[in-house]
Amino acid sequence: xxxxxxxxxxxxxxxxxxxxxxxxxxxxxxxxxxxxxxxxxxxxxxxxxxxxxxxxxxxxxxxxxxxxxxxxxxxxxxxxxxxxxxxxxxxxxxxxxxxxxxxxxxxxxxxxxxxxxxxxxxxxxxxxxxxxxxxxxxxxxxxxxxxxxxxxxxxxxxxxxxxxxxxxxxxxxxxxxxxxxxxxxxxxxxxxxxxxxxxxxxxxxxxxxxxxxxxxxxxxxxxxxxxxxxxxxxxxxxxxxxxxxxxxxxxxxxxxxxxxxxxxxxxxxxxxxxxxxxxxxxxxxxxxxxxxxxxxxxxxxxxxxxxxxxxxxxxxxxxxxxxxxxxxxxxxxxxxxxxxxxxxxxxxxxxxxxxxxxxxxxxxxxxxxxxxxxxxxxxxxxxxxxxxx
Amino acid sequence: xxxxxxxxxxxxxxxxxxxxxxxxxxxxxxxxxxxxxxxxxxxxxxxxxxxxxxxxxxxxxxxxxxxxxxxxxxxxxxxxxxxxxxxxxxxxxxxxxxxxxxxxxxxxxxxxxxxxxxxxxxxxxxxxxxxxxxxxxxxxxxxxxxxxxxxxxxxxxxxxxxxxxxxxxxxxxxxxxxxxxxxxxxxxxxxxxxxxxxxxxxxxxxxxxxxxxxxxxxxxxxxxxxxxxxxxxxxxxxxxxxxxxxxxxxxxxxxxxxxxxxxxxxxxxxxxxxxxxxxxxxxxxxxxxxxxxxxxxxxxxxxxxxxxxxxxxxxxxxxxxxxxxxxxxxxxxxxxxxxxxxxxxxxxxxxxxxxxxxxxxxxxxxxxxxxxxxxxxxxxxxxxxxxxx
Numbered sequence: 001x002x003x004x005x006x007x008x009x010x011x012x013x014x015x016x017x018x019x020x021x022x023x024x025x026x027x028x029x030x031x032x033x034x035x036x037x038x039x040x041x042x043x044x045x046x047x048x049x050x051x052x053x054x055x056x057x058x059x060x061x062x063x064x065x066x067x068x069x070x071x072x073x074x075x076x077x078x079x080x081x082x083x084x085x086x087x088x089x090x091x092x093x094x095x096x097x098x099x100x101x102x103x104x105x106x107x108x109x110x111x112x113x114x115x116x117x118x119x120x121x122x123x124x125x126x127x128x129x130x131x132x133x134x135x136x137x138x139x140x141x142x143x144x145x146x147x148x149x150x151x152x153x154x155x156x157x158x159x160x161x162x163x164x165x166x167x168x169x170x171x172x173x174x175x176x177x178x179x180x181x182x183x184x185x186x187x188x189x190x191x192x193x194x195x196x197x198x199x200x201x202x203x204x205x206x207x208x209x210x211x212x213x214x215x216x217x218x219x220x221x222x223x224x225x226x227x228x229x230x231x232x233x234x235x236x237x238x239x240x241x242x243x244x245x246x247x248x249x250x251x252x253x254x255x256x257x258x259x260x261x262x263x264x265x266x267x268x269x270x271x272x273x274x275x276x277x278x279x280x281x282x283x284x285x286x287x288x289x290x291x292x293x294x295x296x297x298x299x300x301x302x303x304x305x306x307x308x309x310x311x312x313x314x315x316x317x318x319x320x321x322x323x324x325x326x327x328x329x330x331x332x333x334x335x336x337x338x339x340x341x342x343x344x345x346x347x348x349x350x351x352x353x354x355x356x357x358x359x360x361x362x363x364x365x366x367x368x369x370x371x372x373x374x375x376x377x378x379x380x381x382x383x384x385x386x387x388x389x
Numbered sequence: 390x391x392x393x394x395x396x397x398x399x400x401x402x403x404x405x406x407x408x409x410x411x412x413x414x415x416x417x418x419x420x421x422x423x424x425x426x427x428x429x430x431x432x433x434x435x436x437x438x439x440x441x442x443x444x445x446x447x448x449x450x451x452x453x454x455x456x457x458x459x460x461x462x463x464x465x466x467x468x469x470x471x472x473x474x475x476x477x478x479x480x481x482x483x484x485x486x487x488x489x490x491x492x493x494x495x496x497x498x499x500x501x502x503x504x505x506x507x508x509x510x511x512x513x514x515x516x517x518x519x520x521x522x523x524x525x526x527x528x529x530x531x532x533x534x535x536x537x538x539x540x541x542x543x544x545x546x547x548x549x550x551x552x553x554x555x556x557x558x559x560x561x562x563x564x565x566x567x568x569x570x571x572x573x574x575x576x577x578x579x580x581x582x583x584x585x586x587x588x589x590x591x592x593x594x595x596x597x598x599x600x601x602x603x604x605x606x607x608x609x610x611x612x613x614x615x616x617x618x619x620x621x622x623x624x625x626x627x628x629x630x631x632x633x634x635x636x637x638x639x640x641x642x643x644x645x646x647x648x649x650x651x652x653x654x655x656x657x658x659x660x661x662x663x664x665x666x667x668x669x670x671x672x673x674x675x676x677x678x679x680x681x682x683x684x685x686x687x688x689x690x691x692x693x694x695x696x697x698x699x700x701x702x703x704x705x706x707x708x709x710x711x712x713x714x715x716x717x718x719x720x721x722x723x724x725x726x727x728x729x730x731x732x733x734x735x736x737x738x739x740x741x742x743x744x745x746x747x748x749x750x751x752x753x754x755x756x757x758x759x760x761x762x763x764x765x766x767x768x769x770x771x772x773x774x775x776x777x778x
Contacts, residue, residue: 043432047688054687085474087701088690298443299436301477307774311703312476385696 001070003356004372008379011060015052017045017078019248034288037251042078043299049078050086066382068375072096072350073326074249074257076318081300083316084309092315092378094371095331096350102259102329103296106303109274110264111328116179117268119198119323127202127221131175132268134218138168141215155219158234170237172269174222175201180349182323185359189349192228195359198323200224254283256299258291259329306335314338315378317371321347340374342367390459392745393761397768400449404441406434406467408637423677426640431467432688438467439475455771457764461485461739462715463638463646465707470689472705473698481704481767483760484720485739491648491718492685495692498663499653500717505568506657508587508712516591516610520564521657523607527557530604544608547623559626561658563611564590569738571712574748578738581617584748587712589613643672645688647680648718695724703727704767706760710736729763731756 005012016023019040024030031037049069057063069090071079076098083093101107108114121128141147142164151167152160161167181189182198194200201221208217226235253259258279263272280290301308309316309331318331319342326349333341344351344363352367394401405412408429413419420426438458446452458479460468465487472482490496497503510517530536531553540556541549550556570578571587583589590610597606615624642648647668652661669679690697698705698720707720708731715738722730733740733752741756 043436047432050687051684054683088693088697089687294443295440298439298478301475304477308477312701314700 001353004368007372008375013053013056015049017075018048019251031247031251037248037287040248040251041256042081042252042296046078046082046085049082050089053089064386066091066379068378069093070096070353071098072353073098076350080316080318084300084313087314091382092317092375094317094319094353094375096319096353097321097324097326097330098318099259099326099329100300100331101302101305102326103302104294106297106305107329109260109262110267112261112325113176113263113267113269115323115325115328116176117266119179119182119325120175120202120268123199123202124206127205128268130205130214130217131221134171134214135168135270137214138164138171142167151215154215155237156234157237159238161237163238166238168270170235171218171222174225175268176325178225179323179325182348183351183354184346184361184364185357187354189354191225193225194228197224251287254287254291255289256292256295258293258296305331306333309335309339316340317342317374319343319347319350319352319367319371321345321349321351323347324349338378342370390742393757396761397764402442402445404438406464407437408640420636420640426637426676429637429640430645431470431641431685434467435471435474438471439478442478453775455480455768457767458482459485459742460487461742462487465739469705469707473689473702476703480771481706481764483706483708483742483764485708485742486710486713486715486719487707488648488715488718489689489720490691490694491715492691493683495686495694496718498649498651499656501650501714502565502652502656502658504712504714504717505565506655508568508571508714509564509591509657512588512591513595516594517657519594519603519606520610523560523603524557524659526603527553527560531556540604543604544626545623546626548627550626552627555627557659559624560607560611563614564657565714567614568712568714571737572740572743573735573750573753574746576743578743580614582614583617586613640676643676643680644678645681645684647682647685694720695722698724698728705729706731706763708732708736708739708741708756708760710734710738710740712736713738727767731759 001012004010018025019030019037025039026032026036029036053067057065057067067090069079069082070093071077073096076095077100079093080095080098080100083090099107102112117128120131138151142151142161148161148164151164155161155167155170157167177190178193178197178201181187181191181193182196183189183193185195187193187195201224204221204224205217208220226232249257258276260274260276260279261272262274263269265271276291276293283289283291297303314336316339318340320327320330320332321344323346327343331339331341332343335341342352344367346361346363347367351364352371356365356368390401393399407414408419408426414428415421415425418425442456446454446456456479458468458471459482460466462485465484466489468482469484469487469489472479472484488496491501506517506521509520527540531540531550537550537553540553544550544556544559546556566579567582567586567590570576570580570582571585572578572582574584576582576584590613593610593613594606597609615621638646647665649663649665649668650661651663652658654660665680665682672678672680686692703725705728707729709716709719709721710733712735716732720728720730721732724730731741733756735750736753736756740753741760745754745757
């Protein structure tokens with residue numbers, strides 16, 4: 001957005017989502033209970049955006065200025081939903097890596113972890129197999145105190161680990177997130193990482209002698225994610241700070257953003273099933289609310305998305321990179337002449353929204369070029385419409 | 390709807406709007422304060438409808454059954470807004486007498502009372518002049534206790550009236566509401582009334598000798614509205630029961646449904662101006678909230694409605710009768726091939742939604758015929774789309 005704004009003569013406005021960052025409606029009590037968290041919903045956030053944009057344009061004496069909304073990931077869902085619900089406020093939306101179809105039973109529940117696994121498998125079968133093998137070894141070793149002490153040493157944890165499952169989650173997060181941010185250039189989105197970090201992780205694994213301990217291999221690979229810069233003396237494996245300010249997401253996941261996920265036998269992760277009932281009980285215990293599992297598709301649609309968007313939507317770009325495990329829940333095919341899917345085989349999580357660098361491969365340069373071209377066409381059309389009134 | 394449902398093989402579902410009728414979320418405390426009333430919004434009502442329709446179809450094993458939403462007046466606004474916000478839930482909307490443009494400065498603020506006045510003037514200039522003259526005489530007479538006692542007798546009030554302004558409002562309501570329900574056949578929507586009640590009122594006024602007291606004339610005319618059946622012994626002029634269950638509307642008018650109205654000098658009513666400030670102070674005193682004057686147009690649009698609906702809407706019938714003072718805030722011209730305005734010169738407030746009678750004039754029979762034809766086309770198109778999937 002910073003790169004292209006001058007080309008459009010555009011004002012960039014970043015609207016903070018309520019309950020994230022500094023936007024705490026009830027100050028430090030905001031996350032206290034369902035009474036205060038109840039106002040944290042995507043619908044309310046969209047209404048905030050509508051009010052802010054409308055009022056800002058009024059204050060800037062720019063009521064007729066066209067507005068295009070941008071977002072990546074959850075922000076991309078919001079961007080596309082905003083265009084659907086508020087076509088009178090935004091003339092178009094760029095929804096990058098927006099898994100709007102990751103609800104109900106629209107997208108296979110195993111697609112996320114299957115994609116992570118495919119990413120690693122595509123680099124090397126050995127890499128995939130090592131990671132697939134590590135979980136049983138880990139559980140075995142972590143089943144007693146001596147083993148946990150040993151694992152704590154191996155994993156250089158800041159404190160002795162008391163639960164092997166936390167160690168497993170920590171490892172898993174490294175592989176999952178690295179698949180998401182498998183960017184073609186060095187980046188610092190979640191963590192500082194080199195270009196093509198999945199490939200780099202697999203190189204690390206593949207460099208070990210064949211007979212080496214799979215746990216050593218897995219830890220070395222995870223270290224690429226957690227310690228690429230090499231300045232971590234130890235690792236906070238059992239929780240700690242939330243560096244991404246996702247304090248509100250737990251609530252949203254327990255109310256409206258219910259994205260069922262399972263791990264299939266083909267995955268490199270231990271099989272895992274999902275039950276609405278268990279999920280609901282967990283949410284009841286933690287937040288005193290039960291999730292509304294069909295709310296998102298009721299409010300925004302999702303089933304028969306092709307038909308619905310074709311007839312009632314326009315001016316949305318859904319961009320996705322197929323390395324990104326979220327891509328499977330996105331819109332991957334053109335729906336109409338103005339609902340366009342821009343898909344890159346080698347792209348990752350909202351890569352197109354990242355700043356251009358001199359090392360960007362041609363395919364992402366081209367994806368961004370198309371986005372700019374499409375947005376120019378929206379604005380030209382809008383200006384023509386305005387002139388006729 | 391009862392008349393045409395068999396033709397469509399349709400199930401009729403009447404969804405009660407939250408906070409009206411039996412739908413009190415907090416029982417008898419529902420209207421107590423802003424804390425409980427805060428959940429009474431049009432947006433929440435639309436979400437209720439979406440959830441109920443989606444869930445009902447699931448329960449009836451009829452997920453693919455097309456749904457058309459109907460509504461008149463505020464219900465008509467809701468129907469059109471529902472179609473805009475939930476095109477994946479309803480395939481079309483019949484929005485009868487829906488003044489969706491009665492917000493902000495889209496429609497002239499005097500249009501409502503100007504239309505009432507025109508209705509009476511169109512029947513007889515004398516009728517219009519008598520009603521226009523009554524207000525000063527009323528104020529003059531009601532300025533002291535003796536006068537109020539005399540007026541109470543003339544108006545056959547159940548209790549002695551202590552405020553002449555309440556008497557004025559009572560009279561005015563008779564003329565205003567009769568203009569709204571100026572149906573071509575006997576009806577009992579707000580009150581029991583004969584066919585063409587405005588014409589009947591004016592006949593009553595015009596039958597008086599020229600020199601008779603204007604107050605007597607006005608009261609006799611108002612009696613047509615309040616006592617057509619002749620069974621009222623006295624009149625509850627200063628309030629009393631709310632026969633239409635509009636308990637929640639005061640709240641909605643003080644929060645989102647802000648429709649500024651003024652009375653111009655050309656009207657037959659005493660001039661009246663509107664101030665957002667005074668309105669806001671009144672709402673603050675009564676409900677402890679201030680109205681959001683731009684909310685409806687922010688949430689649902691309204692400015693440049695032609696352009697916005699043309700591009701993003703489809704399958705909406707806006708029906709209006711031009712005798713209805715609310716018609717001026719409605720959509721009176723076709724916007725596209727599937728956003729259709731059906732306007733009758735002699736129609737009144739959501740006349741088309743009333744049951745057919747043998748005395749219906751040809752123009753309302755034709756209006757209803759067109760509505761059925763259009764809805765059949767929506768359903769045919771929907772079935773074609775479904776078949777292709």
